[in-house]
Amino acid sequence: DAGVTQSPTHLIKTRGQHVTLRCSPISGHKSVSWYQQVLGQGPQFIFQYYEKEERGRGNFPDRFSARQFPNYSSELNVNALLLGDSALYLCASNLGGSYGYTFGSGTRLTVV
Amino acid sequence: GDSVTQMEGPVTLSEEAFLTINCTYTATGYPSLFWYVQYPGEGLQLLLKATKADDKGSNKGFEATYRKETTSFHLEKGSVQVSDSAVYFCALILNAGNMLTFGGGTRLMVKP
Numbered sequence: 660d661a662g663v664t665q666s667p668t669h670l671i672k673t674r675g676q677h678v679t680l681r682c683s684p685i686s687g688h689k690s691v692s693w694y695q696q697v698l699g700q701g702p703q704f705i706f707q708y709y710e711k712e713e714r715g716r717g718n719f720p721d722r723f724s725a726r727q728f729p730n731y732s733s734e735l736n737v738n739a740l741l742l743g744d745s746a747l748y749l750c751a752s753n754l755g756g757s758y759g760y761t762f763g764s765g766t767r768l769t770v771v
Numbered sequence: 772g773d774s775v776t777q778m779e780g781p782v783t784l785s786e787e788a789f790l791t792i793n794c795t796y797t798a799t800g801y802p803s804l805f806w807y808v809q810y811p812g813e814g815l816q817l818l819l820k821a822t823k824a825d826d827k828g829s830n831k832g833f834e835a836t837y838r839k840e841t842t843s844f845h846l847e848k849g850s851v852q853v854s855d856s857a858v859y860f861c862a863l864i865l866n867a868g869n870m871l872t873f874g875g876g877t878r879l880m881v882k883p
Contacts, residue, residue: 701860703873707869715870749814751871760817
């Protein structure tokens, strides 16, 4: 069975640009969460979506947005990129509730 | 707010040495506790978990006991291997919560 898949694995963007990151959850998982992991730090919660509705949002600016599609896949969008947005972006899925989060391998975003 | 504090690394050990990585937490509610491991260039893998006080999580020779009285969840392994070299993250989630709160991570380096 496929795990959580994220694309692309790496990308480089210029300050001010926009980026879209994609995540496909494990089959049957209806919840998708996004985390930002800056180098040398622990992951920070950005969003959670369950059944296409936003269920939680972390302390991130409005430049960050996300959505979940009917097939439960998800996109994370970041507008007006800053150098400080350079990080590993992790997607995690679970059936719902508080347990059993499975993480993808992440998308490494570098903003130059 | 909720927080997780881990001992700072790197922790450098010789193969077959005993490992302890300290983790303490503060939480507004009653959390479940987790240890995740991150190998170079990869996402997070769930190592073990405990959902209530005095529970012991274990996996691959690693153990951690949920100590409510000391708000701790220390990770231990009796004999580390070179392949255990990675970054270890302690995390919590509140029951009925929707976000994992991570510590800053502890890098473990095991030398042959």
